[in-house]
Amino acid sequence: MKPISPWIWRRADWPVGALAYDAERAAPDLAEAYRMHGVLEGKAIAIGLGSTSQVALDALSDEVLATAAIEGERLSLDTVRSSVMRRLGLATSGPINRSVDGLVDVISDATTAIDTPLDEDRLCRWQSALFPGGTSGIHRIAVGRYRDHADPMQIVSGQPGREVVHYEAPPSEDVPAQMKRFIAWFADTSPVQASALPASRKPVDGFARAAIAHLWFESIHPFEDGNGRIGRAIVDMAMAQHLRQPVRLYSLSRQFLFSRSAYYDALNHAQRGETDVTAWVQWFARQSTAACHAASLVIDQAIEKRRFWEKQEGSDLHERQRKVLQRLLDDGDGGFLGGLNAEKYMKMTGVSKATATRDLSEMVTGGQLRSHGAGKAVRYYINVPGWSHGLAVEAIRVVQTPKEI
Missing domain, CATH: 1.10.10.10 (Winged helix-like DNA-binding domain superfamily/Winged helix DNA-binding domain)
Structure with a gap:
């Protein structure tokens, strides 16, 4: 029986610098993701979608609902929409939930304050916003700081005594140093920094950077809880930095939820593999394409609705x-x-x-x-x-x- 490969962070070449990918192998999948995003953006421009359009409101609401649902948490659609509307400055008399407001704030901050540095303090504030009462369910957790417990940070499934360990993250004592390297890489590879690179050094592709950032963060798993939601917020931030798009048009988390089993499998495979994460980048690019395609269909429906009502004038x-x-x-x-x-x-x-x-x-x-x-x-x-x-x-x-x- 082939032995299970070690966790990626235990490999001798675990990044002092960065995870790597083969740009040539990933090029076709990345190109298709950009093509589909271009189609989506063109449709949005054609119908003049604004930040408070129904499509934009639905996309942000979908992101909030889906990123929570991936973790098994079902949020009220009315509560989420109410929170999103308040965040965008729109009038609403809908229900208020502090945890939902916190998640909306995290996602909105990630996609609007894109030129504000991503540092330890900001990440800890995001995690704190997700757990305003200092608990996850009925259990008290470390909030607003990296985990510091001595027990292994493991992702497991199965009944007690018959658990299956899907992944084990670095020990808590290693988290500060691991996160320092990750944060430095995220800053060094930002589009702003990339514009100042010498001609001999190629910048990291924006979609690939988002994929790598998500895998790297999830592999460290720095918090006691909330890592998945924060990791997907980092994806949102990386994509927003790259695309410089004023309006969210699609929900990548919705696509991850739709392919939830494949999402976990792809992450798990990458976390057990080598530091060449080309396969993960390819999978991520294909999911981005699918997310843009789904959003494109939504905009098609918006166009159809507009045309329908235009015919009803008079x-x-x-x-x-x-x-x-x-x-x-x-x-x-x-x-x-x-x-x-x-x-x-x-x-x-x-x-x-x-x-x-x-x-x-x-x-x-x-x-x-x-x-x-x-x-x-x-x-x-x-x-x-x-x-x-x-x-x-x-x-x-x-x-x-x-x-x-």
């Missing part, structure tokens, strides 16, 4: 009709399970059946809705070009009289 729609149409748009192609009918419309708007029937008929006649079926089985779908709602196109017909509803 339409004599009641506010309740607009509310229902917006809900159908937000749910996307086929997202409103089972389609809309008079009963669902009544529940959504509080109107009588006669009014629901009339409203639906008006929207079919006006071209806002399409219908499928007849009699009690009729269902209504938002009329967006290209949306099939999972139905055969030829089976969808226009209903123009209330008798057919």
Whole structure:
């Protein structure tokens, strides 16, 4: 049986300087990540997305929800959105949660204060913000400082007595020196520093730098808790420094959550491997591409929504009709399970059946809705070009009289 390789930090070539990658091997994956990001950025510019646009609000909310969910913590969507809106200076009467506010503050600080040095004090303040009560669950933890316990820092799974050790980080006594080297590398490889490099020394690619920073930080695991969330905030900061993008357009943590098992496997494989981390950089680049692709689809939907409402300019729609149409748009192609009918419309708007029937008929006649079926089985779908709602196109017909509803 092939012996398990030592943890990466136990290798003789564990970085006094930095982890390395083969730029030529990683080039195709990195190039595709840049291409997809360019497509995403172009779409965002085309529709004039601002920092308080719905897409931007959703992207930041997704990042907060996903980075917590990766650690098994499920946050309330309403609480997260409320916190994000307050952070962006928007009015909201939503719920307040100090832990959620702390996570939003960490991610926002990482992506906005990108020219502020990343140092020990800033990292410790981030970790402290994640645990405002000084506890993780019901357990008290070291907050606002590196871990200092004598026990090994291990990532384990399984029942007590049958645990599987997936990774063991450097001893607590080694953390300050390890982090000092990491922080120095992060500063030395920043885009600002790279611009001053001599021609003979090539700067580290921005996407590769973010990948390496995440792996390096997670391998040190400097805090008693919160390392995953802070490590992904460091990724956000590295990407923001590189792309200089004023608006967050995608959530890399959402992609990591979607590929959670593969994410853990890739990290674990890299932490057991050599200090040449090319495979990790390639995997990270592919996830960046996927995250940009997912965000691009979201922007496509935003464009479709805008076009839909532009067509409705001058339409004599009641506010309740607009509310229902917006809900159908937000749910996307086929997202409103089972389609809309008079009963669902009544529940959504509080109107009588006669009014629901009339409203639906008006929207079919006006071209806002399409219908499928007849009699009690009729269902209504938002009329967006290209949306099939999972139905055969030829089976969808226009209903123009209330008798057919």
